Amino acid sequence: MPDETTLPNSPRSRVRLLSARAAHAGFVCRLYRDAGTMQHLGGPRDRQDAAELARRTLSGASPPGRGQQLWIIQDPATGSPIGLAGLTPKGTATIELGLLLSGEHQGQGYGRATVVALRTAAAGRAPARRLVARHAPGNAAMARLLASLGFERIGTDRDGYVSWRNPDSARTTDAVSAAIG
Known part of the structure; x- marks a missing residue:
């Protein structure tokens, strides 16, 4: 899934997904400093920690078709970046x-549209892996979102995060594997 042109970015889509690049570091840093974004992830980071975390996050993204893939979530109505999504x-x-x-963009359908777009894109690719998601135990909004999209809760992992799997794993996750290596 190399760039926005391969993702389901129809004119009616609630989000547009753009391949994350080093040029997005300032925005990603702002996400890590945002109290609302980080409320279930240990709270907002200070400027220096957020900048380093943004640099590490973006440097971990692989070339299209291999390894971790990251996308900037954009509001197509305004063109503004509103989040970060990835498949790892x-x-x-x-x-x-x-x-x-x-x-400021939570609870408005952007998360749902992003998960649907990534899952849909993954389902259209060739075979091999299971699609999962995790969230902090207190993140009830993410739990509701995943459940509403048919993900099945599979328990709590050793890090204390709540784990979910896509029930269509045989089809969808096989496709994701081929798409990202």
């Missing part, structure tokens, strides 16, 4: 879907 290989059998949405 976890071993050989699993891909984890991740989402950070600015506090």
Whole structure:
């Protein structure tokens, strides 16, 4: 899934997903400093920590078609960046879907549209892995979102995060694997 042109960015879509690049570091840093974004992830980071975390996050993104893939979530109505989404290989059998949405844009359908777009794009690709998502135990909004999209809760992992799997894993996650290597 190399760039926005390969994702389901129809004119009616609630979000546009753009490949994350080093030029997005300032925005990603602002996400890590935002209290609403980070409320379930240990709270907002200070300027220096946020800048370093943004640099590390964006440097971890792989070239299109391989490894971790990251996208800037954009509001198509305004053109403004509103979040960060990603698909990250976890071993050989699993891909984890991740989402950070600015506090001011939460609860407005952007998260749902992003998860649907990534899952839909993944389902259209060739075979191999299971699609999962995790969230902090206190993040009731993410739990409701994943449940409403048909993800099944599979328990709490060793880090204390609540884990979910896409029930269409045989089809969808096989596709994600081929798409991101």
